[in-house]
Amino acid sequence: MKTQVLLENIQVSDLFESLSSAQKRLVLHVFSETLRALTSSFLRRGFTWLLPVVTSKATDPLWPDPVASIEARPELELYGERVRLTQSMILHKQLLVAAGYEKVFVLSPNVRVERRDRAKTGRHAYEFTQLDFEVKGAKREDIFRLVEGVLSEVVEHLEECCEKQLLELGAELEKFRAPFKVYRMKELEEKYGPDWETLASIESSEPFWVTDIPREFYDYEDLERGEWHNYDLILPEGYGEVLSGAEREWQYDKIAYKMRRDGVSMDSYRYYLELAKRGVLVPSAGAGIGVERLVLWLTKRSHIAEVQPFPRIPGIVTPL
């Protein structure tokens, strides 16, 4: 796969050539088996599998809003109303958990118009899929154990089904020991500076958790201790973040206070606020697993275009 070529322009003939390559066929075989293992693993744990939404009047505006990593939030009109493409199903998941779906997951395609220079990171795509899940009443540590269990099962499954393919790809499966190490973001920032995610990932040989990350108001914050109950899972060898999640806020007063404090538009979240005000939200925790990034790591590729059949590289709109 000529990533260099793909970074410049994609013709339909390039697309066909890349899809036909022996390497891409190996990668997509592993991808398919990863989807099988991931969904089986969540189902075995009693999760309900639901289908995603593509358009929504209320989707996660992402944080921090004014940051320039997202170039645009395309809107379109459906039946005279403005809707957005799903950037994350976080609000939907909170509603589901509140409505009594105690463990849910969705394979959710997300559209995020990442800044064009992010094409070079090899880790960003303007369309990608999250395995987005949520668990009623769960705490940070419950999610850590859950995800460690799921990842172990995925790796075990790939060892059984895909030994040959992984060998041909030169991709050796990680032997990792659970539980993974846990760091506070501040520790890593002190040690590595603002680019801690990349640097700590490069230095590590195993996945690790990062917690206490100041971000969206809906992530649970212990205001007294000044501590955020959220987390990212960082892959080793420079593969970086593959999962982002949190315990959630559910109390109206606290949510409204944090939105005012952070200057977040109440109107963007009016449906969520309406539910919070009615007192129906409940404590939960969850996360979204970046499926392409997981496969990127498992197959030891260097660019996300190598694991997408129809690459979605920032700034480069594929013909198909």
Add this chain to the structure above:
Amino acid sequence: MKTQVLLENIQVSDLFESLSSAQKRLVLHVFSETLRALTSSFLRRGFTWLLPVVTSKATDPLWPDPVASIEARPELELYGERVRLTQSMILHKQLLVAAGYEKVFVLSPNVRVERRDRAKTGRHAYEFTQLDFEVKGAKREDIFRLVEGVLSEVVEHLEECCEKQLLELGAELEKFRAPFKVYRMKELEEKYGPDWETLASIESSEPFWVTDIPREFYDYEDLERGEWHNYDLILPEGYGEVLSGAEREWQYDKIAYKMRRDGVSMDSYRYYLELAKRGVLVPSAGAGIGVERLVLWLTKRSHIAEVQPFPRIPGIVTPL
């Protein structure tokens, strides 16, 4: 579930109430198990599971183009280029099969802005998911046997896992005998008139195939015999069409002839034509299974809103 209420307007409180209802919880449990059974069944048959695309420069414009069942084809701009939301991954599937993926499937969310009066059919939604699959070198009959096998496995699985839920829903699982009956569209049209799909579905107690349906140029047509090698699967009891598919055209000259004959814009299909002209397309057959419609039938509900956690009824844009 108050379908009547939902047909008029959906407030976030209605959405929450409907999601929380015992009935919806039962339905979504069956939905989850249907997804498990469908994906397992295709994987067991050696299919590669790939992820969908949400936006595309070339998506199926659907047929017949001037028909008024689709109200709009919303476009949006990504990095200065116009893209559409996926209406079907037919072109992507032909490219995949041509590139050597002999059996592929995708759980593909489709956005089709159906005319508002289609809200009343109970069978249309402006967002729904197709299990879209394609098999290299397959013929019509191969797809019939494949789908009959998959549906039998889905029903067997639900009998094991969901007996209690289906009983509470008053939904008795169909005992159907494969192979299903096969009719030519003309026979049905002669017997039932233009509304043959609904009428024949109401009269039938088992699913049946309909073949030889004049439609899109990419469906294989035997020009000498004037016969189309395509098919729909019609569910009994008025549930109507749940699957649409065909053997495909792959030869440039014939495709170009049919496009000219049918007055189809060459420009909309330029990528597809480019591949056909290079001679890389191959014979294949496939179909898309409407997953919500399948569950509608399995759970014996009367409106598609009853099987979607976030209903997507034509003309009624849900808050979330």
